[in-house]
Structures are given as structure tokens and as C-alpha cells.
Amino acid sequence: MTFATCVNVSCLRCSAWEHLEDCSLALPYLVTGRWLVSSAQDVRSDAGVVVAGQRVLDVGTTARLSASYPDLEVIGGEDAAVLPGFVNAHHHCYGVPLANHGTADDFLEPWMFANLGHRSLPQEMATAFSAAQMIRSGVTAVVDMCSAGDSAESLERSVGAKASAYRKVGMRAAIAPGERWKNRVVLSEGKEQQFLSMLPAELRRRFLNVQSRRRRLSPDDYVATIERLAAEYDGDSLVSVWYGPTAPHWTLDDTLRRIAAVSLQSGVRVQTHALESYYESLESLGPNGHGVLQDLEALGLLGPRLSLAHMVWTPQEDMERIALSGAQICCNPSSNLRLRSGISPASQFKDYGIPMALGMDGTSLADDDDMFAEMRLMLNLARSPDQRAPYLTPGDVFEAATQSGAKVLGMEAEVGRLEPGAYADIVVIDINHVTRPWLDPDVDPLSLILAKATARDVRHVVVDGEFRLRDGVVLGLDVDKLHDEMSEAMNESDGRQEERAVAAELRPHLLKWYAKREVELAATHQDGCRIYDSNVSRMAS
Template sequence: MGDLIVQARWVVTGIQDRHTPVVIEDGAVLSRGGVVAAAGTLDEMKRLAPLASVRSYPDHVMLPGFVNSHHHVGLTPLQLGSPDHALELWFASRMPARRIDLYLDTLYSAFEMISSGITTVQHIHGWMQGGYDAVHGAASKVLGAYRDLGMRASYCYAVREQNRLVYEADEAFCERLPKPLGSDLLKYLKSQALPFEDFLTLFDQLTRENEGQRLTRIQLAPANLHWCTDEGLLALNEKSKAAGVPMHMHLLETAYQKEYAMRRTGKTAVRHLHDLGLLGPRMTLGHGVWLTEEDIDITADTGTCICHNCSSNFRLRSGIAPLNFFEKKGVTVGMGLDEAGINDDRDMLQEMRLALRVHRTPGMEDDVPTCPQVLRMATESGARTTAFGEQIGRLDPGRFFDAVLINWKTATYPFQDPDIPMLDAVIQRAKTSAVDAVYIDGELVYAEGRFTRIDRDQVLAEIAEILSRPRTPDEVARRDLGNAVFPHVKSFYDGYIREEEAKPFYGQSAMF
């Protein structure tokens, strides 16, 4: 891979603070071997590398590639038949989902991510049936899809030891169900179970197989407090420290999870994890909607990261995370699209605007999100939640050259007043139609609506053909099982939490 200079009208190398982007006008980035060697003016880069190839984007804004810090599947749950129920009901409604080859499934959402400027994804995998060999095979397909497309991925397989459907032991819940529903459900849940040691073996095997790969890395994921035992959490923490990899853990996504933690531990979930020694810069908490003020202080004091999943929280009625208070306390907050964004796709430009708007609390103080802040969430802060850390997220020397080029004219046509800062206009107005080029690891992987490595139309046609076939007997059986168990899941949560406990802490300083 030779020297490459990419020039743009504006180059945003990163964010200095929540109000200030670092911008080079008529700038350029020199990439050597897929790594940023320098950033400055075009003449400066040419003097540093006179033999480099030059690609010019004179009407464009170059931004660091976006990081989707929380992602699970390709085709969305809605596409596969699951409406946007509250999270705990949604688990049951997803049981009947059609099966699709995971290589194709991964490509489907990766196409959407890259075309909106996402260059790195935190892929949190799980819910597989069939034992260790099936899980390892599934993980290999996911990782292979990202490598073949040229996308960067931080992969983890979510550890679930218990409570796979509701917030109590599988056996206890199934025992109360009518016959044969209870035994059928228990058999289904057991088909997803792995011995705990297999989770550690899977991490070790995937890590070995990933050696020498530039685009993919392997990390760990205790799925959630209700899905893990304390013994499992401690073992994963030790593995994380020994291997030097981060962890990503769903936590306090809903009020029901807040109540579960109090019933199980007599304290908040965050306090419990802190007492176990799990919190710190290696840990990212996914969602974090129902943190208390003390929880946020603990998160900030320990350097623990949070991934904000704005669309998902809305769609599944989980609540609104206290983003303004996170920022006030200095918490590192990434941005994730989870299963899908507000428009049932993976559009990071749109997700940034959603986060920008949702947290505009009443009042006139400077405590609402800014455009540089949400870009930092979608780049540098998101990078810190992945196994790539400070090697991505900015266009600084020594970091991988992952960048998105946004066409200023397309984004702002027919007019944009110059008094509005350039970055503010881009964040608030650019759509995916303005994404003209995406570079990952110094390679142009997306240009003018087409992917350079894989034919998107062919992949989508293959998915359409597969899913046009009738349901298999297994799919029919799972649909019947999911429909039958759904009302029992709802009954389980009736009265689970008291009304006064269903009020989140938003950290709002001014309300009308």
C-alpha cells in the first residue's frame, strides 16, 4: 500500500472540546500503509510525500470515520416480524424470526453503515443455537463478512448464563407455564446455552484466528447483569485484564432492569459492578438509561464509558438517557444504532441529529448537546469503547486512516448562510446522499454510491430470494412457540415495578 494524499475543502481531524472542532481549510491527509502520517495543507503533504498518489475532493468535508458503538444484527427485527414492543416483550416477539445466512445478514447492515459514513462497528453477537461449533461458525461468518467488505469491526460474543427470557431462572418460569408449553420453551432456551468455559474458549480461539488481521479485533461482552452470575462477571473481568481487551455490557436499559438489580443485590446495578471491581476505562455500559445521580458519579470517577443508543431507547420505550448530565460529569459517551435507527436503518448522520435534538431540555443555559459534541460521540469517544481504542476516531498521525467525505454542495443545496459554522451545517443537514467516499484503513471502500469490493445489488437479491421461500418447519415451530409464550411474558412483568421506581434521573437543570 503506497503513499496516498486525500485532499478536501475542509478536513476535520477531531474535536478539541464540545464547542470546537479542529479544522484545516483546504486541507489534506497523508496516509502511509493505511495509517495517517500527517495532516495539513496539500502543499505540505506533497512536500512530505512527493511521489504519493493524490485524490482531491474540492467540494467536500472530510471527517473521521464514524464508529457505531453498539450493533447486533443485519436485517432488522421489524423486517423479520417483530414490532417495537417494550424491550422485555420484544425478546419474546423475536423468537419467530426467519433465519438468514449470517454472512449475508452482516453484509446487509454493513452496507447501510458504510454508506452513512460508519467505518468501525462494535458487533455484539449472541442468541445462537446449536452449541460451540455452531457459535464459532457463526462468529467466523460475521467476521469474514466485515473483512471481505473492508469494514473495521470490534467483535464480541455476548455471555448469557441465565434468565434467557425473563428476569428469573429459565426453569422457574417454564415450570409455571401450561403443558407442554413450558417444556417446549425450556428446550428452546437450553438450545442457546453454552457452558461458561466455552465462552472463554471461544474468545481465545477467535483471538488466535484473528492474529494478523488489521480490520477485526476480538473483545468481551458480559451481556447484562440479569444474564450473568457474579462468578461469571468476575471471571470475564479477569480475562479482560489478562488479554488487555475491553468489555461491553448492556446495563439499565429499562426500569425493569433497575428493579431486577435491586432485588438481586440490594443496590443499584452500577454500585454492584463497582463493588465487584468491573468498572473502569475497559468497561462500556450500553444504554445506561436508568442510572441514578450516584451511578453517574461512579461512572465518571472510574472512567467507565457509556454507549448512548438514542433510537433504540425510543423505539423500545426504554426511556431517555441523561446525556446532558453524562457530559457535565465528563463521562466518555459513544453512540450506537443498536438493532436499527429511528427509520429502521443504520444511518449515523441521522442518529447524530436525533441525539442533538432529543436532549434539548427547556431553558437557556449551555447544557444541551452541540454539533461538535455529537460528532465526538460518533468518532473519538465511540472509538474508546472498542478494541481499537485510540488507533481510530481522529485523523491524527499514528491513527488508522478511516475517513468519510461529505459533499458540501449536496448537503447544503440550494443555500447555506456562511454565518453558520461549517460543522454545524454538515451535522444538521447532511444526508447519506451526500456521502461520496469512505476510506477504511487507507482503502477506498465506498465511492459515489457503490462498494468497491462486493456487489451490493447481488447480495440484496440473494437475501430477497432466500426469504421469499416458505418458512421451514423449524421457523413455523418457533413462531408458534413465540406467539404462545408472549402473553405469559407480559403477565410476568405485570406489577414488577412500582410507579415511583419508574422515574429515571435525567439530570435536567432547568424545567418550565
């Protein structure tokens, strides 16, 4: 008998848990709370879930479940709330927080070059650190976009190292490697040589020398290797491999077309950055006059297996196109503030019915990967001073962090909610902090949790029915030992002083270039340029 048959036909009709033995499910237990948030649409008081094996077996009031399953171990209690695990739908595992590198927040374009000066850390170590931070804030699944490396062999090693880290911590992870094959210096199509000619000769020489050290695997090897790895990991209970082309403006059209063909044939999912920064949006019209969404549609990539990270500068006319395609958008509020990209039009995405997930992008405001803080920021940034404007509710934001994230994963029937048959991905938070010193008896639990809860309130995390965090302790990893190993590895790593110096000297030239481009593109981007045109002419001169 399969588990699905057991849940639908037999076990839910039973009042005694002994019948679970017929379903080959071991060590069931009961998780209860003052509040149970089964989903953004289903919040209950004095309720819980029964977990058996990897799945949720039953959902109901604490009184009924305790009577029906009297011998189960009970987790949680009156001072707890029970939530579905969060999905961090777009992330990068930098390992050591960016602030610890001394990398200042900046416009995305110069910030990317500043990252070249970071000391390197072994992939598994960096991923394990990020995974431990995430699981301590209730994240049970993540889409991890990463570098594809310099060869098919290094790509395979990188995916293997990341998969090992996620298995140790016990998280679900979609690993989506990508690379930049064009427009690597400036976003302006076909204008890299023009930009380089503007640089002082010595800086140009040093910059090109730094760039030459960065090797990239070929697009052919990339497409073929991801196709093979996606097939190898297909069916893995925790880890999957996706295509992660870094962004359309950095990826060859032929490569995107081939990715779309593989995705259509095999079902492998795709995530990419798009329309993240203001300057990217100015450069987004291709030689054919089409915007990036039109191009993705023409290439066969815009569809339900595609998720688009950021989309801060989505044109109004493209919102319906996205909604009709079934593609999803991943909002990244902290990252967009830190990298001066703007504020996502999340409430408009909602109005168009676009599935809208939430991601921390490796750049949460405090570099702490706190999903509660990210939800709170998303909620507050979507509140316009115009009372007629659309806005997000706490339920909308919670759905973005759970059910919509599950849709990005292609697992909307199995994660992101707590209901019979779903995977037992569960977060138990201590609500003493959020309820003290007094609580109105009519308070809305979801609004309260989004207003006050933090990662420090997370008590237990369950993934696939197994405890991955218990009483605030990561079970699969010695976090203190990992920190010591990271410190040792960083101290032994190359300081990359030349890369840091070149990035600092390059910054004013990049900003001047984009100011100049803003003036040049004003004719075709009048509405966007009008927002910032007060200082553009001065900066470009």
C-alpha cells in the same frame, strides 16, 4: 525505520513527497475538501490530508499540501468535506431489517421473544449486509455483539464467518459474542417458575417446547473459547474478538468474575448491555441490595476495558462511579425509542466526564444504519425544555461518533481523528446537498453537517488507507448479488410459525407480570415507579 519514526522525525520535515520512498510507503494520495474535520475540536476550511500506506502522513491547508506533494492523486475537492471514519460502538447484525420480518417495535421484554420467530440467515450473509449498510454511511469500525451459539465449535465458526464478512467489506470490527444463562424468561431473579405457573397450561407447554430448542454453550466453554479466539486475532489489522456477556442479569456472577480476570491479564475488552429498559432498572437491585454498577465493580469488571451499552436508567449515584472507573457508555437513541426504553441521560454523562460513544444497535429509526441520522437524533433528544439543564453540542455528538467510539475500541490514539500517524480511516461526503440553495459564509461546518447530511451524501470511504467505498459503491462486495442471495436464503428458511404464535400469545402475560412487579418493587424504587404509577394497579390486576 518504523512508520512512527518516519512520521515524527523525517517525513513531516520534508517538502517533497519523493522522500516517502525511504519509508517504504506506496501510492500516497491527497484528500481535500472545502472543510476538513480532523476531530470534533479541529475543523478547518480548504484543508486536507496526505495518506501514505495505512496512515495519515500530513495534515494542512490544501494550498500547502498541493505545493509540498505536487504529483499526488487528489480526491475530494471544493464540493466535499473530509471527516474521520465513524465508530458504531454498539451493534447487532440482524441482516434482514426487523421491519421486513413484520416484527413491530415494542417493549424490550416481549420484543425479544418476538425475534424467536424470525427466519434465520447464514451469519456471514447477515453480517455482510449490515457491514455494507454501515460503510455506506461512513462507519469504518463497529462493535458487533452477537450470539455465542450452542457450542465452542459453533462459536468459533460464527466468529470466523463474521470476520470474513468484515474483511470483504473492509471494516474494522470488534466481535463480542455473548449468551444468556439465567433469567431467560423474565428478568426477576429466581422467579421464572412463578411466572410460568401464571401461564395457561397449554401456552406454558408450547412455550417450554420452543425454549427447549434453543441450545447454549456452557459458561466454561464460553470463557475459554473467547480467551483463545481473542489471542488468535490479537494483532489482526481489522478484526478483534471481545467478551460480550449479554447483560449482568443474564450472566452468572462467577462467569463475570472469570471474564474480569482474563481481561485484566490479557487486556481483552468487554462490552455488555446494562440498565437498558425501565423494567430492567426495577429489577436491577440484586439479593445483596447492590445495584448493577456496584456488582460489576465488586466483580472486578468495572474499569477502562469495559463499555456499557444503553445505560438509559443509570442512577445518579452511579455516574461518578462510572467516571472514576474509566468505563465507557454507548448511547443508542434510535433503539431506545423503538423499544420504549426511554431517553439516555447523555447530557448528564457529559457533565460527569464519562466517555460517551454512539451506537445504532441494529435498530436505527429507519432500519437503514444511517450514522448521520443517529447523530442528529442524539443531539436533539439531549435538548431539555429547561434552559438551565445541561445539553449536548454538535461537537459533543460528533466526538461520540468518532473519538469516544475509538476509546471504546481501545484505539483512541489511532482512529476517530485525522492527524499524522493515525490510521487513514476517512469519510468524504458530497456537500452539494447540504450547502444548496445558499449558505451563509459564517456557518459552522460541523453544525451544518449534523443538521443536514445523510448516508446518501457519502462519496468515498477509506479504511487503513484503502478505498472501501468509491463514488458510493461498496468495492469489496456485490451488494445487489448479496440481496438476491439473501432473498433466496430467506425463502428457503423455516418460517418458525409456532415461535411467532407463542410470542404473540405470551406478550400480554409478560406485560401483566412486569406491571405486577412494578407494584411489588415500588417500595425500593419509589422515584422510578412514581413516573408511571397512574396505570400500574389497573394493569397488574
